[in-house]
Amino acid sequence: MMRHLPLAVGAAFLVALPFVGSESLVQYGINALLLATLAQGWNIIGGFTGYPSFGNSVFYGLGTYGTAIAMAQYHLPFGVGLALGALLGAACAVVFGLPILRLRGPYFAIATLGLSAVMSAIVANLEIAGKNIGLILPLFRGDRLFYELSLGLLVLSTATVAWVSRSRFGAGLVAIRENEDAAQVMGIDTTRWKVMALTLSSIFSALAGGIHAYWITFIDPASAFDSTLNVKMVIMTVFGGPGTVMGPVIGAFVLSAISEVLASSVSTVAGAFYGLVIVLAVVFIPRGLVDVGPGFRRLGWRYFAENVRRHRL
Amino acid sequence: MLLLGQILVNGVLLGGLYGLMALGMGLVWGVLNIVNLAHGALIMLGGYCVYFLYTGAGVDPFAALPLAMAAMFCFGYALQTFLLSLIIRSAMLNTLLITFGLDVMLTFLAQLFFSADLRTINPPYAGDNFDVLGLTIPVAPLAAFVVALLLAGALSTVLERTRTGRAIRATAQNLTAARLHGVNPRRIYALTFGAGAALAGAAGGLYGMVSQITPYVGVTLTAKSFVIAILGGLDRPLGVIVGGVALGVAEAATALYLDPTYTNVISFGLLVVLLVTRPAQLFERA
Numbered sequence: 001m002m003r004h005l006p007l008a009v010g011a012a013f014l015v016a017l018p019f020v021g022s023e024s025l026v027q028y029g030i031n032a033l034l035l036a037t038l039a040q041g042w043n044i045i046g047g048f049t050g051y052p053s054f055g056n057s058v059f060y061g062l063g064t065y066g067t068a069i070a071m072a073q074y075h076l077p078f079g080v081g082l083a084l085g086a087l088l089g090a091a092c093a094v095v096f097g098l099p100i101l102r103l104r105g106p107y108f109a110i111a112t113l114g115l116s117a118v119m120s121a122i123v124a125n126l127e128i129a130g131k132n133i134g135l136i137l138p139l140f141r142g143d144r145l146f147y148e149l150s151l152g153l154l155v156l157s158t159a160t161v162a163w164v165s166r167s168r169f170g171a172g173l174v175a176i177r178e179n180e181d182a183a184q185v186m187g188i189d190t191t192r193w194k195v196m197a198l199t200l201s202s203i204f205s206a207l208a209g210g211i212h213a214y215w216i217t218f219i220d221p222a223s224a225f226d227s228t229l230n231v232k233m234v235i236m237t238v239f240g241g242p243g244t245v246m247g248p249v250i251g252a253f254v255l256s257a258i259s260e261v262l263a264s265s266v267s268t269v270a271g272a273f274y275g276l277v278i279v280l281a282v283v284f285i286p287r288g289l290v291d292v293g294p295g296f297r298r299l300g301w302r303y304f305a306e307n308v309r310r311h312r313l
Numbered sequence: 314m315l316l317l318g319q320i321l322v323n324g325v326l327l328g329g330l331y332g333l334m335a336l337g338m339g340l341v342w343g344v345l346n347i348v349n350l351a352h353g354a355l356i357m358l359g360g361y362c363v364y365f366l367y368t369g370a371g372v373d374p375f376a377a378l379p380l381a382m383a384a385m386f387c388f389g390y391a392l393q394t395f396l397l398s399l400i401i402r403s404a405m406l407n408t409l410l411i412t413f414g415l416d417v418m419l420t421f422l423a424q425l426f427f428s429a430d431l432r433t434i435n436p437p438y439a440g441d442n443f444d445v446l447g448l449t450i451p452v453a454p455l456a457a458f459v460v461a462l463l464l465a466g467a468l469s470t471v472l473e474r475t476r477t478g479r480a481i482r483a484t485a486q487n488l489t490a491a492r493l494h495g496v497n498p499r500r501i502y503a504l505t506f507g508a509g510a511a512l513a514g515a516a517g518g519l520y521g522m523v524s525q526i527t528p529y530v531g532v533t534l535t536a537k538s539f540v541i542a543i544l545g546g547l548d549r550p551l552g553v554i555v556g557g558v559a560l561g562v563a564e565a566a567t568a569l570y571l572d573p574t575y576t577n578v579i580s581f582g583l584l585v586v587l588l589v590t591r592p593a594q595l596f597e598r599a
Binding site: 046052099100102103105106107110111113114115117118121122124231234235238239242268269271272274275276277278279281282283286308310311312313 | 342348396398399400401402403404405406407408409410411413414415416417418419420421422424425498499502536539540543574575577578581582584585588589
């Protein structure tokens, strides 16, 4: 029970934050929570299955547009829009996942990158999606609601990942990551499981996109299908600890906090410093932030030297 | 018909330069197994080297190319020796991440020291051109194309004919076996990364003559190099140039017949189709 006390305190603090914090803090919180959800979603396909997807920003964009089209063009309620967005994202994951998931490693990465370029161009030419100009959603001011909604989605995605990490399904995904041929020989239907992982991942990305769309109330193809958002998901997950339950959340919170603090100082130096943090993290904590605690307890300061020794030439 | 010919000429000339950009990335990828996301940033730095040598010291851009290449070689050699060798046996995601971090650092440092202004390397002969069979051949892109071909040929010769080249190929094929035959992988890796950076530097200088350099060009150039390196194959320098030409022509044709906004769709879409339909044949030797 005591083991879960910090978690409970942290959760209570997060729930209560919008009622005590300032407006800008809540807005920063919504961004951080949505980013953490996106990282957690990426964790399923990238962290557990080992497929470096750059298509999650596509699912995010489809969630954004699904919600926006439902609300702006058909005047449907927000919930329906979210569902439609998630459905679009999941459908895209299944249809494109089947051919693309046959590719491995960097080839898979570049194919998903291609998907992202193609999708944003298609949406930018659709009448119903407002072409290049984008769509305006009905205005709804309620940062607290969006905050709690984002928090709920993050909890849902983290619970899902916690379930995945203990299930047969998750074990199969890890087997695919470690040695796909061996996993296949062991009787895992690798194609089906990979598609399922990508689909699960896409649903969380799409839901986060939907919430963000209604919160921002204005979307356009460039920002909805921005692939730097996908890069952020990867960085936050790998920084926190890929293939773990809490890693992406911690990575997202810490990196959002760093970039928020730095953004208030000189921006150019801050950007370079952000890069430096990432470089140092890869060198000294290659298994992510979540590994630092246990590793440090085991080895003390030698933990960092040990990491370098293990991975250098 | 003449228009199509002109499009082909432009596409081929630009494509040669694209190929040169991808050459260094493919070399590093094939030998060190690092997908260098900072490759575009190295191209950008090479461009600034040539720009400042030309505007500051008055060195002709083409004469400045070897100097920029030497500087970038040293930079790449040091980068590999002191930083990347620390993580060379880490997981692929980690090598992606560290080169991304480098890309961010180099971009912002370039912005800090060189400002965000658009820079063009503009020697007096930049606008010159001549006619062949009614087609206009611009001089600077033609020269860039020739330099790209020469460098690809030189790299190919070094890899195929010299002892060091053989050691590089051996390391790429089987690190352990190469070590057993007395190859020092630390030196080979540093040399390879240095060569990759030097090629990026040359590409940057040429790019500055046919287009503009800003601190932010890196990302697009990295993506293009990535696509071409895959198209051309990682261990065939001249194949990479052919891949670059293919992309250049495809882009030019798309801009003419469809719409310039579709160039990325075509190049990436083509790549996805190629990857999905016949990966094995295409990458047998990669």
